[in-house]
Amino acid sequence: MVLSAADSLQLRAALQTAVVKCSERCLYQAAKWAAELVDALPEPEMDAPMPDAPEHNIHPVFAPNPDPTEAALEARELSRYLLAKSYFDCKEFERCAAVFLPEPLLAGLMGSTPNEPASAKGKDKAKPKAPAAASFSDYTLPAISQKSMFLALYAKVIAGEKHKDEDAEMVMGPQDSGAVINKQLVLVSRFLTKWFDDRKADDADYPPSQGFLEYLYGMVLAKERNDNLALDYLVQSVHLFPWNWGAWQEITNLVSRVEQLNKIAPHLPQNIMSYMFHANTAVNLYQQSPELAASLNDLLGIFPTSCFLLTCKALLCYHSKDLFAAEQDFNRVLALHPQRLDSLDHYSNILYVLNRRPKLAFLAHLCSSIDKFRPESCVVIGNYYSLLSMHEKAVQYFRRALTLDRSCLSAWTLMGHEYVELKNTHAAIESYRRAVDVNRRDYRAWYGLGQTYEVLEMHAYALWYYKKAAGLRPWDSKMWQAVGSCLQKMGRERDGIKALKRALLADSYYDTTASSFGSAGAVDRMSQMDPEVLLQIACMYDRLDEEEEAKAYMELCLAQEDGAPGGEDGGGAGGASLGDSIAIHHDSPGFGSEGGDGEAGGEGGAGAGGPDGGTGVTFATSKARMWLARYAMRAEDYDTANRLAMELCQDGVEVEEAKALIREARSKMELSEFVAR
Template sequence: MGSLSPAQIAQLKAQLQDAVVCCTERGLYQASKWAAELLNSFPESDHDDSLTDVDSPMSEAPPHTPNAVPKDATEARLEARETHKYLLAKTFFDCREYDRCAAVFLPNIAPKGPLQGSSPPSAKSKGKGKGKAAEGTPLKPSASLRAVQELSQRSLFLALYAKYLAGERRVNEDSELLLGPKDGGVVNKELQGISAILEEWFSSVPESGRQPQGWLEYLYGIVLAKGKNEKLAQDYFIRSVHLCAYNWSAWQELGSLIGTVDELHEIAPRLPQNLMSFIFNINASQELYHVDEQVEENLLRALELFPKSSFLASQRALLLYHAKDYDSAEKVFSDILVADPHRLDHLDSYSNILYVMGVDHSPKLAFLAQLAINTDKFRPETCVVVGNYYSMKSEHEKAVMYFRRALVLDRSFLSAWTLMGHEFVEMKNTNAAIESYRRAVDVNRKDYRAWYGLGITYELLEMHSYALFYHQRATALRPFDPKMWMAVGQCFSKVGKITNSIRAYKRALHAGCYYDGGTGLSFGSQDMSALGGGVLDPEVLYQLALLYERLHDLHECSHYMELVLAQEETPEYDEAEPEDRRGGVGVTATTTKARLWLARWEFMRARYERAMELANELCQDGQEVEDAKALIRDIRARTERGKHDEMESE
């Protein structure tokens, strides 16, 4: 995406403005808000240019473009004829009286039955099966089709979308208690009727000659996705974004169906080549935890065009968060908060960052919680922020209470399910933790934290084969996260697959270097220095050493024990710098255990001088002192005995 000319920028503004109006007319308020925020994030100079001269051609709104919603003469006539009814239905919709809204245009058409599965309209449906509705439809198919054909696409979408929202609200009401017996097992009974009506409409489109606008395709995609027909849903979402590119809700639904980076690359040629596809690629890569130079470059280019966009800035913060650059991510979120203190979007992710950064940032987290409560205490993001605050204070019961509140407000709020699972793990309530993580995976199968949480929970239950399966799912989503590979290595070790465990721990070392700026390498112990100038994880090296010991390969084990000691202090540092800036991990419990093992190893090999040196270092470290002193006595006894034997031989 290169730089845009003034005419292109003016056209883009017109398209975004059109998207705000069209999304608002159809009750897609989140998409409307997104487009409006993007519309107001251009540089100030662009706004000023259009106001300098009222006679300037830049001050005139350009005509509708192919990316705007196309309106043929039939649609314009139908919309004009039903204006009064539309206004009535829209007021009902805005007052959240969804059934009344739908009844304005579709009285008693949509049946209320469980979704059995949806299928695309086919050639056969145009014949004897044309317009066939589900069981329980009170009107005949011909009457249903006739009523649908007499509506404009705008009114039909509003009515069916209201039916869908009414069904979703009843799902929440019927689910009753969170994590109760009915939670998660209730379906939207309106989906079958909505699907039947849309299939009728799509079947009649070729005969009627009406031009699709993309909104009904978007709604049908939602219905298909709810019915687990994800492949066909993806096709309809792609069709929708081609017809109406600036409906951000359609892009989000499409992104939710993409599970891997490979799938994202496969779908890219099928998307329209415009600004929205460019932004979608950035957002989808972020949600897949895919951070590379190309994504970062694309994001910077988008920020050049929309420098005041809070959405794009939050994407940058989330990419930094996924790359474990917590300080930079926190700085970006802080800047967003200063610019827009009442913006609650992604505030839960900001609180996660502050939580991960530790207790030193608890005052910031407390301030963030207070700010969110003062803005809107009944937003899921607010409840998650407050829950994180109580979790940092180790008040896990209160944290669970706030995460539950977030899920009562929105049962599909992913981070609340995952974080509540973490709290249940802390409270040793493994059954509730497993159920929370499973619900998180149901909401979004790309959430590696939920898969990892399931693995940890099954490890607590000593069910290591189950834990291994879930940890492997997490590593598939986060292949460059060393913590994921360490968990896989530990599970392989528990089930007795030592070779596989060694491979996993070496992948953990490689993954750690990915974040530290290291380069690729072969994985022999003699090549560990090629990992770069950064510090390796001593715990991973120590576990590798123990695994080689279990294989009775003591020489390879000693190599890794030496590498553990080498991480105490990196060789390249300036003596003038303070110790906390010289690199290395210093003396830790892990390095102490490695030093003790090496001291005993050297003693066994009769290398008493080296063993004595290591044992004296243990005494200086103040850890394992008693074992070190006992080893020193053994070394002295052995050396004195050796001297005595030499004297007798002389």
């Protein structure tokens, strides 16, 4: 996607305006996001047409409000606005709000109810009477500009969040239930309800809304769990002012399914912001497709050095299990923006999985030297200590990250993994639950809950959580493997077989998707399947006394040593993904020492590799070889039994039993030859 010179100048001006307007309202993250996009736009060529010089040497982004009523109000209250903004910048949020909304004025609003006068609340005559305009519908809002109103109410919300953190118990302490609420939300919600009700009146004559108060109301409603109404107001906000990335992020947080994303897409403004929103939300919903990759590449054609878009591309590869491509994308982000700490917690996860200890040590040192009290820095350092198997130290840093920001999703999930390693299952369950409270789309937390309950042998609970994880990642083989294994332990063999066959199909999906992104080596893995899954399916068929099916899957499992293509019963499922040959701690935490060190290589020497790109000899293929040898003995195919038993001796697995099989097979063959004579 290439923009014309005129479109590029128009886009630059719109983003510059967004930076100024968001900064004026102290929406610093949204302003930073827009400013980074402006910086990522290529500079216009010297011969490109420039916009007309502004009158009085004032740049258009600093021009007064085009609405005369709002412009007059902003001019009248400029001194108070500058005072309020300076208080906000100094983190004196209550003082900032009191400049435009003093406590007596707000007390009148809180002393009234929508349906009854405030005087009806108490009958104590000794108390002072409520004001005459006590009815909620009769309450009069102050005549201030929308910019000042937003700043004051936003300061109230931030002050409430600050008090909420102060009132909360120590992270994971005995009283830390996560039940502390922001007490200012009710006040802000009532104020904005009144403001919007007044504007909806038939005889109302108000200046048009600027979109920021809709954003604030949607954010408050989302915190109050009123998701549907919040979504309505946020959609209104992006229609009125589409350049506020904070509003788009709030919509992303409310979208939990791809179906919901497709449903609201036609109701959004059709511009480059909605295009970026759709790509970012799809990545957050763990979608992987060539179309999504193409969308990100188109956007990178416009913003070639955008750290936000490069991070989205890296996360797309990460969710697609193409960890090497994700590492390269994060390397590029770090090279372009070495002081940027955003999303480096995801980068540290990738380095952990790939066992890049020197790189992770460098990243931890870099984050600590830039800002050791950023949540992202604490998560990176915690991951480094986890890789060193210093789990108590890792927990300490994850707790520090949560002390700085209790909504840090990575810290909650990774701390759950560390508690699993420390065998503290109750603390692990609580950490995963808090991660789910922060973001119900976090499949890692659902999966961790399933594993923890499985260790406690509460298989019904574990199955429920595994299914939640599989619903979020329907094309992730590890999710379906967990479902199948849990069903097997519950004695539901048929359902377990179906789930494990789904795991085989999921592997082929990820390998095909990874290869479509141009990942090297993805196609080479597409001709093989996971021998562990094949062995599980075969064993379940064996327990159901369906020997022919069991034999077919045992043979298929054995064929993976040489990378032989799967048979028709395998559903065309292809190759074990990278996550199946690497102990992925952060995507699927292991218990005890299994998978806890992030070392590469599969179980029982799976990383050796076959001559044609297969898995080589693994514990699973050796078990399949032993089963087939016994089956051949029962079928009186002594030559095959002898050959398989001799291969087992070479594998070094169950050697004594293999030797016994060889002796028995040879005696049977000698007996057969004697009888034949």
